[in-house]
Amino acid sequence: MKDFKVKQTLLQIQNGDELARERFIRYYKPYILNAVGHICKKYVTWSSDETSIGLIAFNRAIDTFDSSKGRTFLNYVYLLIQRDMIDYFRKEKRYLHLVSNEEQLLHELNASIEFYQQSTNNSELVEEILELNAKLSQYNISFEQLESHCPKHRKTRMKVFQIASEFIKHKDLVDQLMHKQVFPVSSFTKRSTYHAKPIERHRKYLITIIMIKLHPEWVRLSNFIQADPGSEKR
Amino acid sequence: MKKNINEGVVVQVTENQYVLLCDDGTFKNIPLTKTDIPMIGDRKTYKAKKRNLAFGTVSTVAMIAILFITFLGYFGPEDEMKTQFIAAIDINPSIEVQLDSELQVVKLLSLNTDGQKIIESIDVEGKGFYQAVDQIISQTISAGYLKEDKDGSIELTIANVTNQSEPPSKNKLTTIIQHQLERKNIVATVGVFNETKEFYEQSEQANISMNKYRHYQILREQGKVKNIEDVKEKSINQLENLMKKDEKNPSVKLEENQNSQENKKSNKMSDQNKKQHSEGANEKKENKPNTKQNSSDSIDSHNKKKSLNNNGSPSKDKAHVKPNDSITPSPKQDSAKKNIAPQENSKDNKKQKEKKGTLKKETEHKQTNRRNNKDSKKDVRTEKEDVKKPEQGNNATGENQAEQKNTKGKPSKTNDLKP
Structure with missing residues (x-):
């Protein structure tokens, strides 16, 4: 979701659109889970206490986010979740790194600024990944499945990239893919020189590549699927 | 990378x-x-x-x-581990040692409860056989199975299972054991024997050591032991004593025929032994029981003679003595140790010559001479022992003289009575 879109939805939610809030939360679920897990330094599920605290913090972030303060939304969410988690740990007496003196506080401040700068760079990438994840879930594709559908050899990978760029040229086929959530293998092979076998074999990976290619606004993700110039020369 | x-x-x-x-x-x-x-x-x-x-x-x-x-x-290591020899050591602890071709100990087995104790206290697997024997003997001594104040006896039998390589040297084993005994101030007779694979298998079936199986065979022939279990837990010394004991109360009551049969058997046994044990020392031990038996036989024969003389019929005499003639080899054997029987005969002859009594006596004399001749012809092995006679004769002279005196007395009396 691009910045302006986020702002739009947030305004909608703050004006009292509960359905939009629900949709928004569902969209960011993987991020909440990941952030909570990262802060707790352990894998968390939806049933754990920490996740619900993270969810409540996220809900508060929706209400209190102010884009004029110069933060990205995800960054703000992470900050709120982190604070609430620390409070929770203190309550539970599990968090042993209590701030005892000013020196430690100052050190933490520096670290947090550093972390902030790093995460501002990342937040756009995270947005892109979340968006891709949302798109792929329509096709019942999850990232962990993709390893087995990835072509291992560079040559085959290049071929899959070529197939993808060929495919997005046919607008009707893309529409078919978007609406039916099925890859139109036969109609595509009839129109192109490619065979059905490599398409079938790498179908899930191919759909992922097509999704990325269909969204040129995902600048960072697009970098990953560009055939690197070094490999082309070889 | x-x-x-x-x-x-x-x-x-x-x-x-x-x-x-x-x-x-x-x-x-x-x-x-x-x-x-x-x-x-x-x-x-x-x-x-x-x-x-x-x-x-x-x-x-x-x-x-x-x-x-x-x-x-x-x-x-399978080929090397193959058992080539089986050695049985008996004192009372019965121990079986399995050896490979290099005379290394492959396995130690106990054949009775005392043997088990000894085996548990030593560890000789993989060591040389001579070393193992040395350890077993010393352990037996320290465990109190051999004592300074008592005479013991040690027997060692080696059976060649595969017939492929040379058995361990008997002389060396004897000297090792003797040396160990001397150090501990213990007097014991030592016997080393060689046996065949068949003999080992027989003893194994009976679940008893080869040495004891040999004793058991002899004792069974004599009818002194019926069950093999009686032999199992007894020491070699005890077994030998058992044989001696029975001979001290000679089976005079037994009928002549039985006697002669037994003697024949025992002769056969001693023949076997002869073949197997060529060494003098071994023979000494092995034949002890036999000698006793034989000596008793000789006494029997004297008694018979007496009775015959009393009857006064030389022809009968001949007939009765004949079965004893076949026994004569065994008295000769005895002579190897005790030197009794042959001298006895000669003494008898002398006496008879001196007395120069009746014709009957002369005929007796001829008979004995004949007997001697027969002996020399019949038995090859007696010749061997005759050669050894002089060596051992010295030791036994005292005993011999005593016995001679006894024998002197008896015939003289008979002679006196006769005329």
Whole structure:
């Protein structure tokens, strides 16, 4: 979701659109889970206490986010979740790194600024990944499945990239893919020189590549699927 | 190596792994470590192959090691471990030692409860046989089976199972045992024998040591022992005493025929022994029981003579004596140790010559001469012992003289009575 879109939805939610809030939360679920897990330094599920605290913090972030303060939304969410988690740990007496003196506080401040700068760079990438994840879930594709559908050899990978760029040229086929959530293998092979076998074999990976290619606004993700110039020369 | 480094961005984190979108556009599932949960969008590098390689080398080395060990286990030492000889050592502790072709101890087995105690206290597997014998003897002494104030006896039998290589030297074994005994101030007779595989198998079936099985055979022939269990827990010394005891109360009451039969058998036995044991020392021990028996036989024969003389019929005399003639080899054997029987005969002759009594006596004299002649012709082995006579004769002279006196008395009386 691009910045302006986020702002739009947030305004909608703050004006009292509960359905939009629900949709928004569902969209960011993987991020909440990941952030909570990262802060707790352990894998968390939806049933754990920490996740619900993270969810409540996220809900508060929706209400209190102010884009004029110069933060990205995800960054703000992470900050709120982190604070609430620390409070929770203190309550539970599990968090042993209590701030005892000013020196430690100052050190933490520096670290947090550093972390902030790093995460501002990342937040756009995270947005892109979340968006891709949302798109792929329509096709019942999850990232962990993709390893087995990835072509291992560079040559085959290049071929899959070529197939993808060929495919997005046919607008009707893309529409078919978007609406039916099925890859139109036969109609595509009839129109192109490619065979059905490599398409079938790498179908899930191919759909992922097509999704990325269909969204040129995902600048960072697009970098990953560009055939690197070094490999082309070889 | 550079090829195997996965560098990319975390796109998803699940319970066991995180998914990395690598820079070349591929996706990689990477296992999670317990301490680190990466954020979505974090950059990560993962050196997959390096870890796999280390693991691979370890596993291949392990595999090779396992293969090697199993191969060794199957084919390696099997040939060397084959038992070539079986040696049975008896004092009372009965111990069986299995030896390979190099005379290394392969296995120690106990054949009775006392033997078990000895085996538990020593560890000689893999050592040389002579060393093992040395240890067993010393352990037996320290365990109190052999005492300074008592005469003991040690017997050692070696059976060649495969008939392939030379058996251990008897002389060396005897000297080793004697040496050990001398050190501990213990008097014991030592016997070393060789046996065949068949003999070992027989004794094994009876579940008894070869030495005791030999004694058992003799005792059974004599009718003194019926059950093999009676022999099992007795020491060699006890067994020998048992034989002696029975001979001290000679079976005079038994009928002549029985006697002669027994004697024949015992002769056969002694023949076997002869063949197996060529050494004088061994024979000495082995034949002891026989000698006793034979000496008693000779006494019997005297008694018979008496009775015959009383009857006064030379023809009858001949007929009765004949069965004894066949026994005569055994008195000769005795002579190897005690030197009794032949001298006895000669003494008898002298007396008879001196007295120069009746014609009957002369006929008796002729008979005895004849007997002697027959002996020399019949028995080859007696010749051997005759050669050894002088050596041992010195030792036994005292006894002989005493016995001679006894024998002198008896015939003279008969002579007196006759006329």
